[in-house]
Amino acid sequence: MVKKKPSMGRQKIPIAKISKRTHLQVTFSKRRSGLFKKASELCTLCGVEIAIIVFSPAEKVFSFGHPNVDSVLDRFLSRIPPPESAGAHQIVEAHRNANVRELNVHLTEILNQLEAEKKRGESLQQMRKAGQRQFWWEAPIPELGLHELEQLKVSLEELKQNVAKETNKILIGSISSSSPFVAVNDVGTTGFFESKPTWFNPTSTTPNIYYDFGYGHGLF
Amino acid sequence: MVKKKPSMGRQKIPIAKISKRTHLQVTFSKRRSGLFKKASELCTLCGVEIAIIVFSPAEKVFSFGHPNVDSVLDRFLSRIPPPESAGAHQIVEAHRNANVRELNVHLTEILNQLEAEKKRGESLQQMRKAGQRQFWWEAPIPELGLHELEQLKVSLEELKQNVAKETNKILIGSISSSSPFVAVNDVGTTGFFESKPTWFNPTSTTPNIYYDFGYGHGLF
């Protein structure tokens, strides 16, 4: 009997710009996930702070941060303290930011717990497939779960809408009174990704060189 | 003939903070390199702009960027209009505070419901052990529950994204109004890396959750 090969497995690809658009999208998604996972592992293993910002081919922004992007950027940028006269202002801002950050932490915890719940659900499903007659007694409970989930979902939708609404207000407020640019989603710079990275030369046999230069080699 | 084993090969390690200091250093170096390499490949393959900032355990800053860190950060920060004008600013403040309050309220609700979910799961497992035999005909329900959970997760991720966006706005308002950030070369703060990641619980079976929320979902 001739079977078709189930998979070619992972094929080697040249590190050069992917031409096929859909393919590129998929690769971007997967590798972005992988990159962020690597980053998260580095955080956990070594207890470091990281921020990653990526502008996707589709002009979207993706970011990863521990504890969160803003705090890391803040630290990074304040290494060269901007000649800001309004010191008090920044303090106030920082204080308020604490609230939002706290919310972020809560949300993250919730996400973790939900992941666990999902896992549980999956294993239940698998067990049922493995033999319905063995595990049928678990049936009535999930119904409750579903109901609760519906409510939860509704709450979340509301919340989402509220956030969006508030965001709008904020944006409108600041735009009409001050600066003329609205460009939250703008694509001002086009083709920024066309040029080859200057920091990486695929034709060279030299191992890649990364911008991993530390900036604090015993300066103090 | 007995040969000595040349290598144990790569061993599995738990994703949790490495305790041994020297070991941690080595791992950090290697994984940082690996991370930057992945980033460089992503740049080349997909033609995207990336910035990565890492505060190492040794209090150093490492960064990677294509085309360079500053331009990416600049772009990132510029996405949110720098709010200037005291009047408008206060209005924004007010809205933002309302926002936070609302978020808190909803979060509390969600947390409560999640608690219920957890309890439900616990009792579910107990029941399974007890092996009661009723209601087996409702077995298909759990699948729906799982589906709902998926949706719920998505909703939460969006919510997280919104919160992060808010944080960005606020932070950027306080930073970008002052001056261009150029500098990279100093080391100041200490002890920021001691805390464990709040977003990852190594004792749980939950897979890692990443902060990979895009900002371009057309909310505006």
Add this chain to the structure above:
DNA sequence: CTAGCTATCTATAATCT
């Protein structure tokens, strides 16, 4: 787009130089 699968490629933990 999200998710799963498999074969294969790549990263890297442990070890040694």
Add this chain to the structure above:
DNA sequence: TAGATTATAGATAGCTA
């Protein structure tokens, strides 16, 4: 401290649903 080695863990290209 840093690079080389090796075997294994982990990431992912190409498909499929």
